[in-house]
Amino acid sequence: MILTLEVPQLGRPSCWFAFNEDDFVRKARIARQAAQGIIFTTTTPRELLTARGSAPDSPGVHEQHADLLDLAASHGWDTPLYRADYLLAPGHYQIEEVSEFVAHVAVVAHGLKTCRIYLDEEQAMDALYSDPLYAEKEGFHAHMALREQLIALEVMSDDL
Secondary structure (H helix, E strand, O other): OEEEEEEOOOOOOEEEEEOOHHHHHHHHHHHOOOOOOOOOEEEOHHHHHHHOOOOOOOOOHHHHOHHHHHHHHHHOOOOOEEEOOOOOOOOOOEOOOOOHHHHHHHHHHOOOOEEEEEOOHHHHHHHHHHOHHHOOHHHHHHHHHHHHHHHHOOOOOOOO
16 A cells, blocks of 8 residues: 655645555546646657657658657667656656656655655554654644544554
8 A cells, every 4th residue: 555645835734545556646647637748658759750740751850850860869769768747857758767656656746845655554654653744843734644544544543
């Protein structure tokens, strides 16, 4: 189970869970439907060129699509390219693999004051009592948001 604590710039923190990485990605997509840019995609230079209505041998392709020809010359026409605007930079394609899960973590964290992702309940429990975010008066609402989620998931009991 993955637990996500979101601390907005203004307002109270909230916490939610996902059963696994696929569920996290699904929930992040739903929650961030209005996100500008590409959260995650894979493509090839050939597919990008085709999407622009051209082919490698089209007239004027060298002038109109020099950026894609540079990618193809460096990596080949059919090499997978990864784009994740919130993780990398808007419009940046790279050949180094990007995890779809990590790209969605980046979009969830975007615009927040802070965000904590716990990959299991044990991590969340440990953080609840050791992460400085939850300490003292400033961290009270974040502590309570995570604590309430852990109680709802029956990871801990409501002993207050």
